[in-house]
Amino acid sequence: MSESLLSSRNLAFELYEVLDAEALTQRERFAEHNRETFDAAIGTARSIAENLFAPHNRKNDEHEPQYVDGAAVLIPEVEPALRAFHEAGFLNATRDFEHGGMQLPNLLSQACFAHFQSANIATSSYSMLTMGVANLIEAFGNDEQKRKYLQPIIDGRFFGTMALTEPHAGSSLSDIRTKAEPHADGSYRIKGNKIFISGGDQPISENIVHMVLAKLPDAPPGVKGISLFIVPKFLVNDDGSLGKRNDALLAGLFHKMGWRGTTSTALNFGDNDDCVGYLVGKPHHGLAYMFQMMNEARIGVGMGAIMLGYAGYLYSLDYARNRPQGRQPDGKDPTSPQVAIIEHTDVRRMLLTQKAYVEGAFDLGLYAARLFDDTQTLATAEERQSALELLDLLTPIVKSWPSEFCLKANELAIQILGGHGYTREYPVEQYYRDNRLNPIHEGTHGIQSLDLLGRKVSMNGGAALKQLLKLIHGTCQRASEYESLSALRQPLEQLLARLQAVTLALLGDLMAGKVNQGLANSALYLKVFGHTVIGWRWLEQAIRAEEGLARAVAADMDFYRGKLQAARYFxxxxxxxxHHDLAILEARDDTCLSMQGDWF
Amino acid sequence: MSESLLSSRNLAFELYEVLDAEALTQRERFAEHNRETFDAAIGTARSIAENLFAPHNRKNDEHEPQYVDGAAVLIPEVEPALRAFHEAGFLNATRDFEHGGMQLPNLLSQACFAHFQSANIATSSYSMLTMGVANLIEAFGNDEQKRKYLQPIIDGRFFGTMALTEPHAGSSLSDIRTKAEPHADGSYRIKGNKIFISGGDQPISENIVHMVLAKLPDAPPGVKGISLFIVPKFLVNDDGSLGKRNDALLAGLFHKMGWRGTTSTALNFGDNDDCVGYLVGKPHHGLAYMFQMMNEARIGVGMGAIMLGYAGYLYSLDYARNRPQGRQPDGKDPTSPQVAIIEHTDVRRMLLTQKAYVEGAFDLGLYAARLFDDTQTLATAEERQSALELLDLLTPIVKSWPSEFCLKANELAIQILGGHGYTREYPVEQYYRDNRLNPIHEGTHGIQSLDLLGRKVSMNGGAALKQLLKLIHGTCQRASEYESLSALRQPLEQLLARLQAVTLALLGDLMAGKVNQGLANSALYLKVFGHTVIGWRWLEQAIRAEEGLARAVAADMDFYRGKLQAARYFxxxxxxxxHHDLAILEARDDTCLSMQGDWF
Known part of the structure; x- marks a missing residue:
C-alpha cells in the first residue's frame, strides 16, 4: 500500500496551504527554520515511525506489559524506538537550541509526532507524557528541580508521568486523599494510592518522575487544597546520580481493551511511610499548574484519536481499492467481473465519512498546535493572551470531537473490511480498541462538555467565543467569494446563528442560578459546538482547495476535488x-434531567 | 447486583402486557401451554444461563479456541453448558412433542434463548447454528437425510453449520466457486474453500453437519446456479453409526476481536478429491432454501446484538447506582459527600439512551418472534402469508438496527464505568467487542439496506409495507386516546408521513431504471425505517405503560414511569x-454517488 501513517500530500496542504507554516519563520524564535528544515524533520519522523514504531504496534497489543516481581516488563522493541525518537531530537523538538532542542514551532512538532501516534499510539505515549512533565517542571519548577529532574528528561534518561486519579475519586479531583506531610529537610512525605497512571512503571528509563497531586495538612477542602509534587521512582543525589529506591511502588497493572503497550498502573505512595516528594511551586496551587500539562495532554489525546482514525482510514481505503467484490446495482450480470468495492456507493460513503472526520479533525488539531505557537511568539502580550483564550476555548473540542468521531471512523474502517476487519489478522480492529480509550482519559466526554459550556464559553466575558465567531464569520465571508462554495457556507452560517442564540440562552440560565437546567444537555451542546468548529475548518479547507484547483496540475486536481467533496459531505x-440537537437545547428539554434513578 | 442477563420484569411486560403471549395458548398447537409452563421454561433458561453459561463468558474470551493437529480445541466449560441446554429441551423448544420437542411458541423459545445470548454469546452460538440446520433439513431434506442428520441433531449428538462465504466472493454469493460433481451412487463430490464458518470445528459433538452452498457442473451463472448440500464431518452409515472422516478439513481458525469462544474457521472441501456431499432439495434452488436459515439467523443475530446491549446496560446501571463520585453542578461544596453517579444528568442520559435502544429493540425482536408463530399457526393460509410478508419486511431491521444501536449502547456502558470500563477486569468492554461482529455477519449493514429498499418494501406490490403502515397508524390511533402521549405520537406520525413519501419517490427511481441513484443513500433509508419501527414499538410500549400505571401498585409505578420516560427519550x-436524513434522501443527494475513487 502507498502511505500508512498519514497522507503526506494532505500534511503539506495543511502546513503550507491552510496554516501557512512558513509565515512562522518570520518570527524571531523560528528564524533559523524554513520549509526545508520543516520537511526534513517530518521526513525523519516518518522514517523512524515506519521503521521502529509501526513494526511492533501489533506486538505491543499481543504481548501487553507484565507485572513481574514488582516491576513492569515490556517487549524489547519499545526501548530502541523511544531511543531513536529521542536521539533524532523529537522529545525536545520545541525546546531552545541552547537547551539541546530543535526550536521548532509546536505546529511542526505536532506534525512530526502525529507520525508516531499513527504508527504506534502505545509506544508514543511514553514520550508524550514525558514531554508534558518536562514542560511542567520547566514552567513551575525551581532551579534545583530543573537541574535534577528536567535535565535528565531532556537527556533522555528519565521519563515522566502524571499521577492524578485515585480509586474512590475518579474524575472528582476535589476528593483526592493523597497526603503530603512536611519534613524537616524541606521535602515532603507522600502517602496515598493512585490508579490508571500511564507509564507508571517501565524498564526503559533510568528513573521515572511522577507528578503527583496531593494535599498538605493545612489544605482547604476541594480543588483549592491540591498541591503538586515531584515524586521520583529513585531519589536523585545532589551530583545527579541515583540514590535509593523511593517508596513509590508499583501495586499492579490494569489490563485494558486496547492501547495495551502503555502500562496502566496502580501506584502506592508511602506504603512504608518513606515516600519522598518535592513541592512544585506554591502550596495549594497544584491543580492550576497541572492544568498546563492536562491541557497539553488533552490536545495530545485529540491528536492521538485523530491519528488512530487516520491510520484506519488509509488502511480501509487501500483495501477498498484492491478488494474486488460484487457489482453495481445496475450491472448485475453475474458473468461480468467483480468490481473493486470502492465502486460501491455505500463503501464510498464510509470512506468519505472517515475522510471528513479524520481530515477535518486533523486540520483542527494542527490549527490548535499553531495557536499554541501564537501564545508563545506573537508580538504583543495582548495578542498572546488572545491566542491563549482561543486555545482554551477550543481545547475541549480538540480533545473530545476526535475521540468520538475518529472512533466512529475506526468503526467504519472495520466495516469496509467486513469479516476480515473483525479479525486480528488486520490492523483496523486494534485501532478501534485503542481509540475507545480517548473519550475516557484526560477528562471524560461529559467533563469536556461541562468545561465548555460551564466555563470556557463565558470566560472573560465571552471574549474567546467572540473571537472564534469572528474567525468563522471571516471564513464564511471569504467563502462567499466562491459561487461554488455557497452551498457549503450556508449550512454553517445557519448553524452558527442558532448556536450563538442558544449559547446566550443557556448562559442566561447559568447566570440566573438554574445551573442544573442549563447544563443538563451539555453533551448535545458539545456535539453542536464541535460540528460548528469542524464545519468551519472544512470550509477553510474548501477555500484553499478552490485556490489550489485554480493553479493545480493534473495529478493534484484529484486531491483538491476530494477535499471539496469531503467538505461537501461534512x-x-x-x-x-x-439543528435537531439545537431544538432540544432551545426547549430546555428535561427528559434526562427529570428521569429518576428508581425508574430504570 | 440484582439481575445480570435481562430484566425479568421487563420480559414479563413484553410477554404478558405487550405481546399477549397467553393468547397463543388459544391456538391448537400451543393448547397444552399456559403462563405457568411459559414461566417455568424461562426460569429454567435463566438458571442454566446463570450457572453454566455466564461463568465462562470471560474465559471464552481469554482462552480462545486453538488449532491443534487439524482440530479446534475449546475450553472444557463449553460442552457441559451445551449439554445442559440440550437436556433441558431448549434445542428443541419449538419442535413437536412427538419429535422430542417442547412445542413452545417461537416467542417463548426466543425469550428463553435470550438468556443464553446475554450470558455467553459465543457458547450460545453453537446451539443457534445447530437449531437453524435442524430447521433447514426438516423443511427441505428427504426422509433419509432427516433420519441420518436431523434426528442426531435433535438428540444432541450432531451440531451444524452454514457454509456460504468464500475468500474471493465474500458477500457476493453469486461468485462462489465451490463445485459439486455428481457421483455414481447419487451423492456428490464437493471441492472448494469456505471461510468465516462459525462452529466449523469443535470437539463437542460427535459429528458436524455442514450446510454447504456449491455449484453443479451445469449450473447457470450467478445465484440461480447455487445448490445446497449436506456435507458431514464424518460420513454416516445406514445404521446411523459414524463412518470414515469426510474430506472436509479444518484449514485454520480466524482470530477475532471478540466473540472469541465461537470458532471461526476456514474449511477445505475436497483437498483430497474425496469430499462427499448430499444434495438437499432440487438442483439450483440452494440459495432459496438457505434463505430460510439465513432469515432465522438474521433474527438470531439481531437478538444477540440486543442481549449484548442488555447485559451491558444492566451492568452499567448497577455500577451507576453504586459508584459515588462528584456532586451536582449546583452543590459543589467539597465537604459534602459524593453522590452516586446515577445522580449526574449526563450519566442518566447515557443510561436512558441504553434503555431506549435495548428495550426498544428487545420489544421488536420478540414481536418478530411472535410474528413467526403467526406464520405457522394463524388459522388461514392468507393470514399466515400476510404474517410471513411482514416478517420478511422487518427482518433487515431486526438484524441491522440492534447491530448498530445496541453496539452504541455498549459504547455508553463503557463510558459510564470510565477507566474501569476500559479494563478487562469489568465485562462491558467484552460486550462491546463481541457486539462489533453483528453489523458484519449474516449480511452486512449495507446489504440489509439494499435488501430493505431494493427488495422488501416493494415486494408483492408493497403489501407488507402497507400492512406495517396500517399497524403503526393503528398504534398512533390508540395512543391518541391518551392526552399524555400526544407529544410522543406526533413525532412518529410526522416521521411516518415523510417516510411514506420518500419511499414512493425512491421506488419511482428504481422503477424508472435509475437504480444507482435510487439506492445510493440506502444506508440513511435503513436508519430512518429502523427508527420508525422502533419508535412505533416504543409508542406501543408507552400505551401499555399507561394502562399499567392505571392499575399499578406502588412498586410497579416506577417501572411504568421508566417505560414512559424511555419512550419519551426515543x-x-x-x-x-x-428528518435530516429524509431531506438528504428526498433531494437524491449525490455526494457519495458522485465521489470518485481517485479523489480520496
Missing part, C-alpha cells in the same frame, strides 16, 4: 443534523 | 433526528 450531511 | 430525542 457541511451538508453532518452539519445540518445539529 | 420519540423526542431520536425520532426527529431522522
Amino acid at each position: 457541511l451538508t450531511w453532518e452539519v445540518p443534523s445539529c | 420519540l423526542t430525542w431520536e425520532v426527529p433526528s431522522c
Whole structure:
C-alpha cells in the first residue's frame, strides 16, 4: 500500500496551504527554520515511525506489559524506538537550541509526532507524557528541580508521568486523599494510592518522575487544597546520580481493551511511610499548574484519536481499492467481473465519512498546535493572551470531537473490511480498541462538555467565543467569494446563528442560578459546538482547495476535488443534523434531567 | 447486583402486557401451554444461563479456541453448558412433542434463548447454528437425510453449520466457486474453500453437519446456479453409526476481536478429491432454501446484538447506582459527600439512551418472534402469508438496527464505568467487542439496506409495507386516546408521513431504471425505517405503560414511569433526528454517488 501513517500530500496542504507554516519563520524564535528544515524533520519522523514504531504496534497489543516481581516488563522493541525518537531530537523538538532542542514551532512538532501516534499510539505515549512533565517542571519548577529532574528528561534518561486519579475519586479531583506531610529537610512525605497512571512503571528509563497531586495538612477542602509534587521512582543525589529506591511502588497493572503497550498502573505512595516528594511551586496551587500539562495532554489525546482514525482510514481505503467484490446495482450480470468495492456507493460513503472526520479533525488539531505557537511568539502580550483564550476555548473540542468521531471512523474502517476487519489478522480492529480509550482519559466526554459550556464559553466575558465567531464569520465571508462554495457556507452560517442564540440562552440560565437546567444537555451542546468548529475548518479547507484547483496540475486536481467533496459531505450531511440537537437545547428539554434513578 | 442477563420484569411486560403471549395458548398447537409452563421454561433458561453459561463468558474470551493437529480445541466449560441446554429441551423448544420437542411458541423459545445470548454469546452460538440446520433439513431434506442428520441433531449428538462465504466472493454469493460433481451412487463430490464458518470445528459433538452452498457442473451463472448440500464431518452409515472422516478439513481458525469462544474457521472441501456431499432439495434452488436459515439467523443475530446491549446496560446501571463520585453542578461544596453517579444528568442520559435502544429493540425482536408463530399457526393460509410478508419486511431491521444501536449502547456502558470500563477486569468492554461482529455477519449493514429498499418494501406490490403502515397508524390511533402521549405520537406520525413519501419517490427511481441513484443513500433509508419501527414499538410500549400505571401498585409505578420516560427519550430525542436524513434522501443527494475513487 502507498502511505500508512498519514497522507503526506494532505500534511503539506495543511502546513503550507491552510496554516501557512512558513509565515512562522518570520518570527524571531523560528528564524533559523524554513520549509526545508520543516520537511526534513517530518521526513525523519516518518522514517523512524515506519521503521521502529509501526513494526511492533501489533506486538505491543499481543504481548501487553507484565507485572513481574514488582516491576513492569515490556517487549524489547519499545526501548530502541523511544531511543531513536529521542536521539533524532523529537522529545525536545520545541525546546531552545541552547537547551539541546530543535526550536521548532509546536505546529511542526505536532506534525512530526502525529507520525508516531499513527504508527504506534502505545509506544508514543511514553514520550508524550514525558514531554508534558518536562514542560511542567520547566514552567513551575525551581532551579534545583530543573537541574535534577528536567535535565535528565531532556537527556533522555528519565521519563515522566502524571499521577492524578485515585480509586474512590475518579474524575472528582476535589476528593483526592493523597497526603503530603512536611519534613524537616524541606521535602515532603507522600502517602496515598493512585490508579490508571500511564507509564507508571517501565524498564526503559533510568528513573521515572511522577507528578503527583496531593494535599498538605493545612489544605482547604476541594480543588483549592491540591498541591503538586515531584515524586521520583529513585531519589536523585545532589551530583545527579541515583540514590535509593523511593517508596513509590508499583501495586499492579490494569489490563485494558486496547492501547495495551502503555502500562496502566496502580501506584502506592508511602506504603512504608518513606515516600519522598518535592513541592512544585506554591502550596495549594497544584491543580492550576497541572492544568498546563492536562491541557497539553488533552490536545495530545485529540491528536492521538485523530491519528488512530487516520491510520484506519488509509488502511480501509487501500483495501477498498484492491478488494474486488460484487457489482453495481445496475450491472448485475453475474458473468461480468467483480468490481473493486470502492465502486460501491455505500463503501464510498464510509470512506468519505472517515475522510471528513479524520481530515477535518486533523486540520483542527494542527490549527490548535499553531495557536499554541501564537501564545508563545506573537508580538504583543495582548495578542498572546488572545491566542491563549482561543486555545482554551477550543481545547475541549480538540480533545473530545476526535475521540468520538475518529472512533466512529475506526468503526467504519472495520466495516469496509467486513469479516476480515473483525479479525486480528488486520490492523483496523486494534485501532478501534485503542481509540475507545480517548473519550475516557484526560477528562471524560461529559467533563469536556461541562468545561465548555460551564466555563470556557463565558470566560472573560465571552471574549474567546467572540473571537472564534469572528474567525468563522471571516471564513464564511471569504467563502462567499466562491459561487461554488455557497452551498457549503450556508449550512454553517445557519448553524452558527442558532448556536450563538442558544449559547446566550443557556448562559442566561447559568447566570440566573438554574445551573442544573442549563447544563443538563451539555453533551448535545458539545456535539453542536464541535460540528460548528469542524464545519468551519472544512470550509477553510474548501477555500484553499478552490485556490489550489485554480493553479493545480493534473495529478493534484484529484486531491483538491476530494477535499471539496469531503467538505461537501461534512457541511451538508453532518452539519445540518445539529439543528435537531439545537431544538432540544432551545426547549430546555428535561427528559434526562427529570428521569429518576428508581425508574430504570 | 440484582439481575445480570435481562430484566425479568421487563420480559414479563413484553410477554404478558405487550405481546399477549397467553393468547397463543388459544391456538391448537400451543393448547397444552399456559403462563405457568411459559414461566417455568424461562426460569429454567435463566438458571442454566446463570450457572453454566455466564461463568465462562470471560474465559471464552481469554482462552480462545486453538488449532491443534487439524482440530479446534475449546475450553472444557463449553460442552457441559451445551449439554445442559440440550437436556433441558431448549434445542428443541419449538419442535413437536412427538419429535422430542417442547412445542413452545417461537416467542417463548426466543425469550428463553435470550438468556443464553446475554450470558455467553459465543457458547450460545453453537446451539443457534445447530437449531437453524435442524430447521433447514426438516423443511427441505428427504426422509433419509432427516433420519441420518436431523434426528442426531435433535438428540444432541450432531451440531451444524452454514457454509456460504468464500475468500474471493465474500458477500457476493453469486461468485462462489465451490463445485459439486455428481457421483455414481447419487451423492456428490464437493471441492472448494469456505471461510468465516462459525462452529466449523469443535470437539463437542460427535459429528458436524455442514450446510454447504456449491455449484453443479451445469449450473447457470450467478445465484440461480447455487445448490445446497449436506456435507458431514464424518460420513454416516445406514445404521446411523459414524463412518470414515469426510474430506472436509479444518484449514485454520480466524482470530477475532471478540466473540472469541465461537470458532471461526476456514474449511477445505475436497483437498483430497474425496469430499462427499448430499444434495438437499432440487438442483439450483440452494440459495432459496438457505434463505430460510439465513432469515432465522438474521433474527438470531439481531437478538444477540440486543442481549449484548442488555447485559451491558444492566451492568452499567448497577455500577451507576453504586459508584459515588462528584456532586451536582449546583452543590459543589467539597465537604459534602459524593453522590452516586446515577445522580449526574449526563450519566442518566447515557443510561436512558441504553434503555431506549435495548428495550426498544428487545420489544421488536420478540414481536418478530411472535410474528413467526403467526406464520405457522394463524388459522388461514392468507393470514399466515400476510404474517410471513411482514416478517420478511422487518427482518433487515431486526438484524441491522440492534447491530448498530445496541453496539452504541455498549459504547455508553463503557463510558459510564470510565477507566474501569476500559479494563478487562469489568465485562462491558467484552460486550462491546463481541457486539462489533453483528453489523458484519449474516449480511452486512449495507446489504440489509439494499435488501430493505431494493427488495422488501416493494415486494408483492408493497403489501407488507402497507400492512406495517396500517399497524403503526393503528398504534398512533390508540395512543391518541391518551392526552399524555400526544407529544410522543406526533413525532412518529410526522416521521411516518415523510417516510411514506420518500419511499414512493425512491421506488419511482428504481422503477424508472435509475437504480444507482435510487439506492445510493440506502444506508440513511435503513436508519430512518429502523427508527420508525422502533419508535412505533416504543409508542406501543408507552400505551401499555399507561394502562399499567392505571392499575399499578406502588412498586410497579416506577417501572411504568421508566417505560414512559424511555419512550419519551426515543420519540423526542431520536425520532426527529431522522428528518435530516429524509431531506438528504428526498433531494437524491449525490455526494457519495458522485465521489470518485481517485479523489480520496
